[in-house]
Amino acid sequence: MSTSDTTLIPPPIPGEQIRIPGSQVLRFEGEGHGSSVSFFLVTCDPGQGPRLHRHPYDETFHVLDGEARLVAGDAVLALHPGDTAIAPARAWHRFTATGEDTLRIVCIHASPVMIQEDAEEE
Numbered sequence: 001m002s003t004s005d006t007t008l009i010p011p012p013i014p015g016e017q018i019r020i021p022g023s024q025v026l027r028f029e030g031e032g033h034g035s036s037v038s039f040f041l042v043t044c045d046p047g048q049g050p051r052l053h054r055h056p057y058d059e060t061f062h063v064l065d066g067e068a069r070l071v072a073g074d075a076v077l078a079l080h081p082g083d084t085a086i087a088p089a090r091a092w093h094r095f096t097a098t099g100e101d102t103l104r105i106v107c108i109h110a111s112p113v114m115i116q117e118d119a120e121e122e
Helices: none
Strands: 026-028 038-044 059-065 067-072 075-079 084-087 093-098 103-109
Touching (some): 067 084, 093 103
Antiparallel strands (some): 067 075
């Protein structure tokens, strides 16, 4: 097996380059970097989380630190460090940081471009 590869590997992307201004959230959209996936790395305090929304593709969540309550369709899941959960395509979903510690969660979008529809909330 050869250890040389002629495939061009892009350089690392600094976190500050994909940080949403004024927040702790990193937003990576794969299309601009030659990747077929996108992700958010969300850091939030207890009680915080995104609004109810959905995507035309699956979204996979992986908890790094803290705890979360994920609502996806009719399911309500308690997530802990190391847990992975999936919101299927077109399912309305949201998560909220629970517990006493800061939540760090990776939200992987099965798309090179993020497409999101927010629910109208009262």
